[in-house]
Amino acid sequence: MTSFDHETGLSRVAPPTAEGERAAYEGLFGLFGDGWLVGPAVNGGLVMATGLAGLGAAMDEAGGPAEAIAFSAVFPGASTPGPVLVRPEVMRVGRRISTGAVSLLQDDGDGPVERMRMIATLADLGEHSEPLHRQSDVPDLPPPDQCIVASRAAGEFAAAIAILDRLDLRLDPATAGFGVGQPSGVGELRGWIRFADGREPDVASLPFFLDSFPPVTFDLGAYAWAPTLEFSGHLRARPAPGWLRVRLTTTNVAGGLFEEDCVIWDSTDRVVAQSRQLAGVRMPSGGQG
């Protein structure tokens, strides 16, 4: 089993906790390890992918289409390594389009605490990706072997970003200047990504890849961590095997908040996913960036 599938896997069997606690738990159970961390927190993309795995299982059981085509999430708290409880809610089962919600909880010692809440729209993505009328232009990128390995660009930060070991992430040299203290100031990161263990991308992993790059604000010289407040993604096609091409941009930065837009193309140059998140940032002083 690949690392991603192990990490997002869920079971109906509760972990061995005290009887009293177990009684309060109903849902699907998982376990976050320490291999997918950014600092002390489990990567938000992995949390979303885990939640969608639970909702997809519930929707499949209810007889509805089970691939997310759109999803939106808020994060009342950061997820940490340890057991997780996933509570899917089937809201509406349609023949072509279904709707649901899902919560992901962890026990903080005093009982379950919500880490993520998501709403989602599910369908058969195979039926909703053709014909292609128009899509975002594919960004020009040097081939992966001429790009910069992210763990090298991250320099001293790399040690705190465990998740980099799970990924093969290559940054376009034109947008990797932040690694040597020379951000372009454009507000854009471009690069290639795939799992380090060779697992191919699929619909289940796209929500993760949408949140797998460094914050785009690195390219504006803001090197602090950028906590996601709200995240919204669209999945538009099942990805072909191979490298994913990723572009992150930000346009509106004000009041300590910015939007990060992400678009992902698969190896056939097809747009397979896009997202927008609102996140927090502490801009370097110096006024209008």
Added chain:
Amino acid sequence: MTSFDHETGLSRVAPPTAEGERAAYEGLFGLFGDGWLVGPAVNGGLVMATGLAGLGAAMDEAGGPAEAIAFSAVFPGASTPGPVLVRPEVMRVGRRISTGAVSLLQDDGDGPVERMRMIATLADLGEHSEPLHRQSDVPDLPPPDQCIVASRAAGEFAAAIAILDRLDLRLDPATAGFGVGQPSGVGELRGWIRFADGREPDVASLPFFLDSFPPVTFDLGAYAWAPTLEFSGHLRARPAPGWLRVRLTTTNVAGGLFEEDCVIWDSTDRVVAQSRQLAGVRMPSGGQG
């Protein structure tokens, strides 16, 4: 009281329904009239604004900041004129950032049925809009008196769009060709908007304005109605009084789905809100549009 405030107003007092039904209802009560319809359905923006009014009231009562800065919604069913029940849920109260969810329900004869579910991030927007570092460029538009009144552009469709009477909506002539069967094919609509009764824009009405224009796919020659599957918006500043400037674009159209991006600038040219929705479209035949 203005029309918008009347329509989105909520009360703790249940409408006079049969005793048995009333017992099942807990939440805030409202009433959708027939002045804000698009075809037979209440405009989705009005539904979202009503839901956020309920969540804001609950958050205020819980002692948390009560202005939405980000919100995401799904629509299990279309809202229709008649009583509505709003059920807010305070998920997390923070000093600066709070998180919540809200459901909007209507009785379809067999009990409450969910019409909209939303998650949202709330804050004091005054504390989160300055300083301004960068924002989307303001689109060049002819002044409102040189633009085309939407109800005129809509032609025969106008009668089915009751909501046009509530709005003063002026389209840039360059993007209003759909009204005479000559869409530009670019996938962009631009224009000005304000309430017809002179009510000024504010944070409460921005979620409505984000979903108040005709579908951007009109500019691609797809004149069918475009049902929203999932909607996500960011509010970035409190709008100044006066006209709002609006730009709608779409880039990814495939498999009967498209994303509609909306940006709104206030009369001081400040970006006050932006959104992205995934919606359904039936493209005219002819292949690559």
